[in-house]
């Protein structure tokens with residue numbers, strides 16, 4: 667019989683209660699192996715719709731579908747044991763009406779086992795957030811640069827500079843008042859992110875925002891340096907996996923061409939005794 671303590675799974679109320687306390691650590695994940703690594707260290711794991719650009723080579727998140735979110739959500743769920751799992755609602759799955767949003771959010775929760783959904787927008791989407799949260803669907807908001815609105819913004823630009831600051835603040839307030847348990851603030855000036863953090867009573871999760879937010883989130887592939895040709899200012903790289911992978915693949919190609927791979931330790935003998943023990947497959 668095992669006497670190990672059962673693992674406490676973080677819930678939306680746990681995250682909500684962290685307002686103003688130790689910073690919340692959040693990362694995206696899209697696959698089981700990465701979810702396992704991230705779970706160990708993070709409070710929140712987001713299956714972001716960034717999956718479309720990161721894993722499927724899409725030009726924006728606009729082409730991401732419910733089926734893609736369900737498939738990656740299921741994969742991530744298998745890798746988690748303690749972090750709160752949040753799944754992004756893809757473009758077109760929630761904007762039409764609160765009822766449409768409920769149908770799709772409930773499907774994401776039912777099919778992936780996530781405990782909350784994230785949707786983009788402020789005042790314009792507040793009624794939908796209120797509708798969902800009143801019906802057992804915890805919601806994480808997302809204001810500032812909301813990538814699904816890239817075409818209306820005219821690019822992935824910093825939002826809320828100068829006179830535009832008040833509109834982003836109003837969006838964050840609307841999301842909080844509608845019942846969201848936390849809100850992502852993306853790509854806004856540091857001073858505005860601090861203002862929002864002081865103005866709302868739910869945790870703010872910054873990305874390209876401020877160290878004074880209640881938590882931080884990054885796209886996991888960005889902070890691991892998977893892409894050698896993409897390095898936004900707001901990403902700190904903690905590894906150079908893309909460069910390491912390039913070097914490893916080049917070394918493999920060289921080994922194959924020069925017949926250095928496979929070596930004697932990678933091939934099978936005619937009799938099991940012909941190879942060191944443990945190497946027979």
Ligand code: KIV
Pocket residue numbers: 694712713714715716717754808850873883884885
């Ligand atoms: O889709 C995503 O990964 C996100 C985070 C960057 C916040 O929305």
